[in-house]
Amino acid sequence: MSERVLTPGGVDARPAWSMCMRYYFDIDSGQRAIRDQIGSEFARPEDVRAAAIRVLPDIARDEWPDGDCPVMIVKVRDHKGSYVFQASLSLVATWLNAVTDDERR
Amino acid sequence: MSNPLTLKLEHGSKLTPGDRQRLDALIQTSCRIEAGQDLIRENDPPEHVRLILEGFVCRYKILEDGRRSIIAYLVPGDICDLHVAILRRMDHAMATLTPCTIVFMAPDVIADLTTNYPRIAHALWWSTLVDAAILREWLVSLGQRPADQRLAHLFCELLLRLQTVRIADENSYPLPLTQEALADTLGISTVHVNRVLQQMREDGLVVFRDHRLIIPDVEQLKEFAGFDSNYLHLDGM
Known part of the structure; x- marks a missing residue:
């Protein structure tokens, strides 16, 4: 169990024994972009990838943007500020008959 | 120190x-x-009834793949498992989330309270019913509320529970919980907790300062969370 505590700018320094690295997940849901200033720690690159991918459908459940082809993007920064991973989730929605959206309304 | 149980x-x-x-x-x-x-x-096998005097304790279960689900917080004044002597095995675990001061009581102490102190017995029943009501409200949150409302609802609940024992003032309290603990409580990832926290901070719903959670406008946060304090049954006496 972690002993870190939430603080205004983030969390307390990680324990000295930790081999984890801190990563920051900037997520643009299509409705709202938020730059991560807290960050989360991961021991292995594959865990970073898994976390970035998992958060997209989690957020999509709560805030799905308007439009027929919305895209949700997560970009992951490492502790030095370099972007190291990106994932996106998109929806393609379309009517299958010829009636326009204006006529439908 | 005033007695949080009282x-x-x-x-x-x-x-x-x-x-x-x-x-x-x-x-x-x-x-x-x-x-x-x-x-x-x-x-x-449970042996004691526990009373929290300081700190946060959680009830939790570990899933088969190692993930943790936190199903309750116990804060100062909370007493747990009054009738623990009836059950032979714990169906979940309990752990301290922060440094804690805890009273361990033998079941016969509770028997004395409930037999010889009818008003205390009544209040202990009340607290057991409130515990169940809190669990129901958490179930509603987990099942139906979006992550941001879920977190806001928890912040509102903790404000009232901690005000009861004079740890919270009118709009702030110490919140010594890790991202991991919040994530395991809300059933979302730490990355998602961070996003929701920062979103609420940007919107001015919450402020974090010196390990305290400050709620600039309590009514606004309650409205955002869809929070109705009825389930805490604090207006009885």
Whole structure:
């Protein structure tokens, strides 16, 4: 169990024994972009990838943007500020008959 | 230090000076326990009733793949598993989330309270029913509320529960919880917790300063969370 505590700018320094690295997940849901200033720690690159991918459908459940082809993007920064991973989730929605959206309304 | 158990139970019954004296006698001997310690594990035989005097304790279960689900917080004044002697094995575990001061009571102490102190017995029943009501509300949150409302609802609940025992003031309280603990409580990932926290911070719903959670506009946060305090049953007495 972690002993870190939430603080205004983030969390307390990680324990000295930790081999984890801190990563920051900037997520643009299509409705709202938020730059991560807290960050989360991961021991292995594959865990970073898994976390970035998992958060997209989690957020999509709560805030799905308007439009027929919305895209949700997560970009992951490492502790030095370099972007190291990106994932996106998109929806393609379309009517299958010829009636326009204006006529439908 | 004022007795947090008394402060809480005053909401569940009209206590007499004699009742308060009995409750004060309960908290004379307590243990200091570090953060992140298991108090009892799943399948252990329960031996004690626990009363939290300081700190945060959680009830949790570990899933087969190692993930943790936190199913309740116990804060100062909370007493857990009054009738623990009836159950032979714990169906979940309990651990300290922060450094804690805890009173361990033998089941016969509870038997004395419930047999010889009717108003305390009434208040203990009240607190058991409130615990169940809190669990129902958490179930509603997990099942139906979006992540941001879920977190806001928890912040509102903790404000009221901690105000009861004079740890919170009118709009702030110490919040010594990790991202991981919040994530395991809300059933979302730490990355998602961070996003929701920062979103609420940007919107001015919450402020974090010196390990305290400050709620600039309590009514606004309650409205955002869809929070109705009825389930805490604090208006009884």
